[in-house]
Amino acid sequence: MSKGKNDKGKSEKKPADGTTMDRRDFLQGMATVPVLGVFGAALAGKIITDKRSESAAVRKTTAGDISDLNIALLGAGAEGQVLMNACLKIPGIRFKAVCDIWTDYNQLRAVRILQKYKHDVTGYEDYREMLDKEKDLDAVLIATPDFWHAEQTIACLEAGLDVYCEKEMSNTLEGAARMVEAARRTGKLLQIGHQRRSNPRYIHCYEKLIKEAGLLGRITSANGQWNRSVQPDLGWPARYAIDPAVLKKYGYASMHQFRNWRWYRGLGGGPIVDLGSHQIDIFNWFLETPPSAVMASGGTDYYDRATHEWYDTVLALFEYETDQGMVRASYQTLTTNSSEGYFENFLGDQGTLNISESANRGGVYREPSAPPWDQWVTQGLLSKPVPSLPVDTAGAVLDVRETVSPDKHEIPVTFTDPYHQPHLENFFNAVRGTGTLNCPPDIGYETAVTVLKVNDAVEAARRLRYGKDEFRIQ
């Protein structure tokens, strides 16, 4: 346009040959160029909002004070090794000891791996001997079978150590209660291994989506499941079988029972306790209260009852009397079919949250009648909506143009560390005095009370109520 202005004054009649340009030619020639300005402004606006929503979604954990901590691993089985591997990625953690009664198998393997990573570790069979001899430990990670947790945790706390103890806190309420008391008495830290409590994706869902944005509206229902395929009983290499006398000393009737302790009464709690406790813990967390009642159906329907004393299948119904009103929740564990794997769903009158520990699975779905979520997308709480793939629409009656199904928003926090790493880091930060525990014993106890009663409800075959003070240790 400015060129047009420059031409002012010499606007003469355009000659017929069309070789000269007057002011009007410039104005007409440049008439649509300003559209580029509008386009540029729109593009800049879009880039800025997209950037903002992306950067809001990226959260960084700061390393903080990383003074070295001396730790011991108590129980170096499947989970013990998972914890150990996660710790190897955390700066400032020095393993000093590994205790495991399977000395020439699990213990030896863990010791060898740690030595390869230049940790100067000693192996022990008996945890009491370890506590006697290892005098410069700061903390212990306990990943033995559930029925050992109470005794070992209490002994470690009393020896002046901070403890990270795997879930289930204990196989008995009485044991879990003693753990809470011991932590209070000794003033030492006790973190229970419900690792989702430190998972950045779960924290984002609870703090940002549910609390801050109230995306789900009034939550009315929840459901969850852990379905897994048929699995053979766990075996062992014959030449590494443990001496029956040693097994007996540590409470196992046989090598089979030692390997498959989860299925035995008095040792574990079956799949509902093993798997369900993780996810029912999420119900309690997100709904901000433990339940008021439970009904459950379950049984050992598929496997051999002699070796599977706990139920291979459990379907449970919970009632949660939340501040917003009643929430009814269902949960199931199957051990004969893996359909849909494991996840938790929270359903409200404005939206649905689907979340799983598994491989960044999950999504948030807005109810068609709910107010728009664009504001939360801009703030980075949610990803932009991705249209859900039209399911086979044949035969369905559709709107004239659009396929109506709720858009999926991704949870914009991806998490690629080992699942247990943030929960361990949270524990170590608390040990160093730079953080507070995400799963202290009171929470672990609340979850233990919630979950252990499911087995009672199966047995009772009727609705059981939870007393309000049942969840608290006075």
Place this chain on the structure above:
Amino acid sequence: MALDTKYTNWQVAGLVALRVLIGWHFLYEGIAKLMKPGWTAAGYLLQSKWLFSGLFHAMAANEAVMDAVNFLNIWGLIFIGLGLIVGAFTRAASLAGMALILLYYVCNPPLVGLYYTIPSEGNYLIVNKNIVELAALFVLFLFPTGKILGMDRLISRLLNRIRS
């Protein structure tokens, strides 16, 4: 304003609006792809189901070819979009745009019996928005407006001056 051709003012306004809107669409399609790191047309080509699908699949499988295809596609979209918006080389831009869209259409036409996993935001039977945009570009080609409201007016004057 007085016009050099026989279009009425409203006809010019309508044609120029159509030109600018299609140009905007092309320009943003190009820029959006440019800004998406690692964007490639390979997924779209691999979806191809109809005539020439063998050719499209082979193109998608060859990295050097894909690099060229992506480059031509992105910059083609951007320059066609710019040309249509400012009215520069309008007829060439219209033709080039038709060629690009024809490729998209032939690659993944909504024909009876073909099912795609890339979701579309509407429902189409043979005719989709690509083919509609292609037809609109054909109209722009037949009724060019660059010399009325557009830089083609200045360009043609310059060319005439150089020639004379």
